[in-house]
Amino acid sequence: MLNSKAAMLGFCLSCALGLSAQDCHIALRGHIVEAGTGEPLAYASVSVPEAEKGAISDEKGYFVVADLCENTPYTVEISHVECDHFTQVVRLKENTEMDFRLIHNAVLKEVVIREKAIAPAPAQPEQQVDEIDLAASRGINLGETLRRLPGVTTLNTGLTISKPVIQGLHSNRIAIVANGLTLEGQQWGSEHAPEIDPFSAGKISVVKGAAGVRYGTGALAGAVVLEPAPLREEDGMGGWVAMGGFSNGLGLVASGALDWHLPSSTAAFRLQGTAKKSGNLRTPDYYLGNTGAAEFDLSAMAGWGKERWTHEAVLSTFNQRLGILRASHIGNLTDLQLAIDSPVPLNNDDAFTYGIERPYQQVGHMTAKYKVTQRLSDKWKWSGQYAFQFNHRREYDVVRSSGTAADKPQLSFRLWTNTIDLSAEHMPIGHWQGGAGIQGIQQTNFVGLGGLIPDYRTAGASLWAMERWRRFPNPWEFEFGVRYDYRRTSATTSGSLSNIDTLVHFGSISATAGVIYHFRKYLSATLNSGYAWRPPHVNELFARGVHHGAGTYEQGRPDLSPEKALNTSLSISLQKERLDVMLTLYHNRIRDFIYLDPQNTFILTVRGAFPAYFYAQSDAVLQGLDGNASLPFAKNWSLEARISLLRGYRLLADSLETPANDGQDWLPLMPVDRIQYGLKWSLGGQANDGTFVRLMAATALRQTRIPDEGLLKDAPPAFTTIGLDAGHTFRLGTSGRSLEIGLSVQNLGNIRYREYLNFFRFYADEPGLNVGLRAKMAFGG
Amino acid sequence: MIRTTFFIRPVALAMLFTSLTFQACKDDDTTTEQENITTVEVHLTGPGMDMKFYWRDLDGPGGTAPVIDEITLPAMTDNIMCHLHVYDESKTPTDNITEEIEAENVDHLFVLTPTGADVSIASDDTDDNGAPFNLETLWTTGSASTGTLNIKLHHEPTDKANTASPGGETDFDVTFPVKIQ
Known part of the structure; x- marks a missing residue:
């Protein structure tokens, strides 16, 4: 312990x-x-x-x-x-x-x-990606890493573009926090994947439910929190090199980190980088044309200190090119209907290549961060952080190759973000431990011509305080937090930031309260309530255009009000030796939930008529159950199970809508009920510190709870896939070197299936059998 | 004093990084090139005939609805030559997309489908591979009638012979009202 x-x-x-x-x-x-x-x-x-x-x-x-x-x-x-x-x-x-x-x-x-006064969400359901899953999946992408957790799934546009979904909500409703910094990109787009290299994190966890107090207005439904491994403590050099290969798409990934602690000094450095390349993926029957990917990431970290001061600086860059299934590029509804009716993808180049042609995305993200902390007394410390982020997303569409369009993107988004954080934290004073802080944010988003959303500038400020009460051996533990955020956005619908024509501003309070009761050392129950809000995003306010992937015309509504979520969860956690059970029940009521409302009209465009969807608001309820269990039943053997159940519906806004389903309508694109179950055999105490083999099956049911109207009607049938993970670690001498080798197999049965939450389900099957091999050499440990 | 030094160094570093970033994207492909077909022109010529009919949506999808001319034709007339033109009138000067389509005729196919109106349409051109292209067609009208004419442009069709479903994706799909009198 x-x-x-x-x-x-x-x-x-x-x-x-x-x-x-x-x-x-x-x-x-x-x-x-x-x-x-x-x-x-x-x-x-x-x-x-x-x-x-x-x-x-x-x-x-x-x-x-x-x-x-x-x-x-x-x-x-x-x-x-x-x-x-x-x-x-x-x-x-x-x-x-x-x-x-x-x-x-x-x-x-x-x-x-070391203990932080503001500890990561102790009173809120939090789940960490375990070592086995992290090692097996980090070579693919962040979404694939997270979807193994109960209550977390992904919204996909093919395998390469994968966004995390926490308890049914995603995009602008969750925050991705890497190394203490909230990722600021074009999160609103369902085909915009997070710009994160999972290899840069030593620990990845998911906080579920309204986490606005800790992580800001983005964290209405939760947060994905990535923390790097600590810098080297001992003098000298250390690090690791990891290599991996995947049979499907002939993917290769190499990553490495070099740590250096200056002798007889406090300064430590790390250089970490990852390179990835993969080609066309293959379903059991055919290749998926133009689904290759390439990525190169680099980050440098430094830490040093003097007397009561500690400093930290980070620079990182993320660059990715993602091919988009050629068959998914359609012109109008007729094309979409033909694609849906065809059992195999139309217009598909059924061959393997590493080459990436149009349509593709090219995404760059750069971060610079500096943080200083001063210890004021044996109880208090303060810290200040400045961070700059630049996100550059370019989308290249299929075009007529002559003319000026040949080498230019059809959409380009550039987003500059500056943030400043100041906080004061204290160790227990009368058994209360916590802190308070302020935050400032400034953003400029430049879209350019034809970009679905207007250019805008945002400025914001936040104020927060959080305290936790704990007194051994009292079985009760309490947590309270409150936060105020203000956001002011000036947008232009005429295409030039010098000509601002729309100004919107929002401000509101978030709050959280939690109580934990420790029945025994190994058994506790947690009740948590969180209230969080989110201002409507620029795309929900001002979008106007055809969403080709979905075959819909979407239009924003400038008078939307913020979404407000009241989230309550009850968790029971049992951890005793190898037995580990966690069960979470949650209820999330969102007032003024923003959604796309199908209109009974078509918008006539040059590509034909598209059904109109306007952004609208009404109250929504998302509730469900997440659970995981690891049950040892014999020496070295345990039974593993994970379950995610979710019901998401909307309360009908007015009497104009048909009063079917008792005044409710199901929300579109809600994750299907999913169960994972299997057997694990392991030697040695810790998962990755020995030998293990794990065979897991995942069953996803058919989504039958879908809205009465809308094109996304047909949900694919239920399916079961089987996955195998195995690993072994060799200790090499006494110099602290070790070699870990691993095998991971996805879709072992090579079955044909389609995922409800994958936009490509209209066009093609999911990838078939994928065998991954990996090796990681650590040295200087 | 020492503390100040520690403060300045990383900030300076961050600023340097920032300026590099800005520099890097300045000469990068900051402009986007998005083709918007706003206008389809049906140019009909024949004996004593020179008429142009337009399908126009200058502000793109949504907003103001498209303005569509009614194609009026004399009955019982043959050898009406139809030449299609495609423009992006949201750009200044107007982008004549017809030229690009013509240059890449192998990758394009126009499909003209009349419904109700008594007009028969025959191909009058082929692409560089000798396959149908239909930028130019020959029309023959019958008796007085009304109906519609649907015109589609397919990009990168996989089977040009199958005009009902040639594959590829649809660049435009417009429908004109037609009156033969």
């Missing part, structure tokens, strides 16, 4: 910043309990021989050792008449509170401890 907690905390980046010349005013707060019963141990004697300091735990098992030096290994020795002597080596980075569980004479490995 201590180990895993420390390891988890260690993931947060800033802790890894090599710290400074010595600061010797750090306090270690501890709570001593008896490991078996969880009972606090009073009057235990604590000594830190290196510092010649000691303490005695109080009646509740608490103690404090003050004035310790940072970044110095200390041995914490605890003895108690009823227990064996306990020894733990710790290295403190800042004021720390930790649990000590007295067990039989345990001498554990040295751990680096």
